[in-house]
Amino acid sequence: MDYKQLIAEAIHNEMNEHLELNEIKHLLEKPKHTDYGDVAFPTFQLAKLFRQNPAQIAQDLASKINSPIIKSSQVVGPYINFFLNKETVSNDILKQVIEQKENYGNQTFGNKGQVPIDMSSPNIAKPMSMGHLRSTVIGNALSNILTKVGFTPIRINHLGDWGTQFGKLMTAYKKWGSEEDVKAEPIKELLRLYVIFHEKAEEDESLEDEGRLWFRKLENGDEEAVALWKWFRDESLKEFEKVYKRLDIEFDSYNGEAFYNDKMDRVVDLLNQHNLLTVDQGAHIVNLDKYDLNPALIKKSDGATLYMTRDLAAALFRKETYDFSQSLYVVGQEQSNHFKQLKAVLKELNFDWAEDIHHIPFGLITKDGKKLSTRKGKVVLLEEVLDEATQQALDQIEAKNPNLPNKERVSEQVGVGAVVFHDLRNDRLNNFDFTIEEVVQFEGETGPYVQYTRARAMSILRKAGVSSFDASGTYALSDDYSWEVIKLLQEYPNTIKRAYDNFEPSIIAKHSLHLASTFNKFYANVRVLDEHEEKDARLALVYAVTEVLKEDLRILGVQAPDEM
Numbered sequence: 001m002d003y004k005q006l007i008a009e010a011i012h013n014e015m016n017e018h019l020e021l022n023e024i025k026h027l028l029e030k031p032k033h034t035d036y037g038d039v040a041f042p043t044f045q046l047a048k049l050f051r052q053n054p055a056q057i058a059q060d061l062a063s064k065i066n067s068p069i070i071k072s073s074q075v076v077g078p079y080i081n082f083f084l085n086k087e088t089v090s091n092d093i094l095k096q097v098i099e100q101k102e103n104y105g106n107q108t109f110g111n112k113g114q115v116p117i118d119m120s121s122p123n124i125a126k127p128m129s130m131g132h133l134r135s136t137v138i139g140n141a142l143s144n145i146l147t148k149v150g151f152t153p154i155r156i157n158h159l160g161d162w163g164t165q166f167g168k169l170m171t172a173y174k175k176w177g178s179e180e181d182v183k184a185e186p187i188k189e190l191l192r193l194y195v196i197f198h199e200k201a202e203e204d205e206s207l208e209d210e211g212r213l214w215f216r217k218l219e220n221g222d223e224e225a226v227a228l229w230k231w232f233r234d235e236s237l238k239e240f241e242k243v244y245k246r247l248d249i250e251f252d253s254y255n256g257e258a259f260y261n262d263k264m265d266r267v268v269d270l271l272n273q274h275n276l277l278t279v280d281q282g283a284h285i286v287n288l289d290k291y292d293l294n295p296a297l298i299k300k301s302d303g304a305t306l307y308m309t310r311d312l313a314a315a316l317f318r319k320e321t322y323d324f325s326q327s328l329y330v331v332g333q334e335q336s337n338h339f340k341q342l343k344a345v346l347k348e349l350n351f352d353w354a355e356d357i358h359h360i361p362f363g364l365i366t367k368d369g370k371k372l373s374t375r376k377g378k379v380v381l382l383e384e385v386l387d388e389a390t391q392q393a394l395d396q397i398e399a400k401n402p403n404l405p406n407k408e409r410v411s412e413q414v415g416v417g418a419v420v421f422h423d424l425r426n427d428r429l430n431n432f433d434f435t436i437e438e439v440v441q442f443e444g445e446t447g448p449y450v451q452y453t454r455a456r457a458m459s460i461l462r463k464a465g466v467s468s469f470d471a472s473g474t475y476a477l478s479d480d481y482s483w484e485v486i487k488l489l490q491e492y493p494n495t496i497k498r499a500y501d502n503f504e505p506s507i508i509a510k511h512s513l514h515l516a517s518t519f520n521k522f523y524a525n526v527r528v529l530d531e532h533e534e535k536d537a538r539l540a541l542v543y544a545v546t547e548v549l550k551e552d553l554r555i556l557g558v559q560a561p562d563e564m
């Protein structure tokens with residue numbers, strides 16, 4: 001039931017010639033304070049139409065409007081404030097959740113359309129950083145949101161597995177590396193080699209030349225170069241997959257930059273056909289002055305292709321493979337310019353779908369005030385962060401609930417979930433710093449708080465000995481504490497829609513925090529387990545909260561342990 005719709009209809013019945021139903025629906029507001037009812041209708045528009053005083057119109061109109069969903073109305077100045085019939089609405093909402101379970105809030109407007117979503121995309125031979133964590137978890141949450149509104153997301157890990165850095169790495173490996181060391185600790189060792197290369201290259205310029213040479217070899221399919229590249233790539237992927245496994249995230253495609261190696265001539269040909277390439281100091285570029293952007297680099301003077309070239313090939317490939325109506329790129333805001341250039345070049349190529357490419361930027365993340373820089377080897381290893389968080393979760397469980405079964409498993413769910421939730425809690429564009437201690441708190445605006453609230457609600461149901469509810473029952477609730485919870489449940493479909501419209505998982509995270517704290521207020525004030533005529537309805541409310549909190553967490557990529 002869409003109660004805004006019902007109220008709009010009730011108003012419309014009284015004035016069908018003057019205002020359209022949709023106009024009325026649009027005018028409806030949420031009162032600033034709950035004392036002023038649940039829905040407010042301002043009469044300014046009507047006042048203009050009738051050339052009358054708005055307060056007078058509100059007075060005249062209020063008594064005429066009625067509907068089973070409206071309990072009462074009150075006129076405050078130019079506003080008519082409606083109080084909904086709590087019993088009717090709560091019964092309706094609880095039945096919907098009982099019937100639809102985790103599908104509550106699902107929408108179909110995506111029409112199953114495929115939406116490529118470029119996410120995670122770490123660079124081979126480097127550790128996955130906290131920055132890539134952001135792309136991974138934001139991308140994952142957005143994919144879940146896309147599914148929830150009916151699209152088919154295609155999760156693409158556009159691995160950074162091609163580029164001049166591999167030439168550098170091979171140079172360093174040949175000079176200072178050994179097979180044994182790489183095998184023992186691949187990422188650490190490859191990172192060490194990368195760091196050495198940059199240190200030494202500051203004094204010895206010939207190293208850069210050697211690096212370029214190795215990359216040329218790789219691009220030309222030289223056997224040794226390709227074997228080394230493949231080996232570095234396999235080892236790195238194994239490490240990344242450990243993290244994805246802990247986050248419980250899977251990809252539909254691992255087509256990274258290297259995948260486009262044989263698809264780049266076509267890009268260059270297309271650009272030539274459109275007379276877009278100019279040569280500047282030996283490099284091939286696309287001038288983007290008319291977009292107020294720097295030129296896009298397509299080929300270096302030595303013929304090597306670039307990040308941009310591969311992204312152009314990838315954009316074409318995705319359009320042809322997935323026939324998308326939108327194509328998303330979850331990448332840090334420091335690459336905003338790159339994506340503006342990408343779109344501009346596609347526009348110059350007359351692809352009207354360039355407009356369907358959306359860069360979804362996010363802010364920078366630091367840990368304990370430290371910025372991350374791979375070059376200098378100062379990098380926060382994601383796995384270490386997850387380990388630390390899991391340990392903190394375990395410590396808290398030991399203190400609070402030492403007899404909990406499956407402690408190890410639950411602390412992993414809580415620790416990892418805490419890091420993920422923290423990342424998604426704030427508007428994605430915000431920069432933020434974090435310390436593990438604050439992230440894994442069981443109180444405050446944290447993932448563990450939501451998980452803990454839900455686990456408590458589950459234990460209430462266990463105590464009551466109920467686990468399922470009959471959708472044909474009646475679940476009418478009348479008190480104000482339940483009402484606040486019901487309103488949040490009622491808003492759920494709309495919350496999902498807003499998260500989709502804004503590509504903003506924090507809207508879901510905030511909904512879960514709000515629902516958790518509102519539920520805790522309800523539980524502190526309403527006696528759920530006591531014998532009472534509303535007992536079944538109260539339990540149904542508890543149940544509905546466990547379902548919706550679980551779904552909120554699932555969308556965010558956070559697990560919901562039943563006990564903790």
Ligand code: ARG
Nearest residue numbers: 118121122123158160311331
């Ligand atoms: N590997 C890149 C980096 O770590 C991110 C790639 C993003 N995706 C893309 N299609 N450009 O900076």
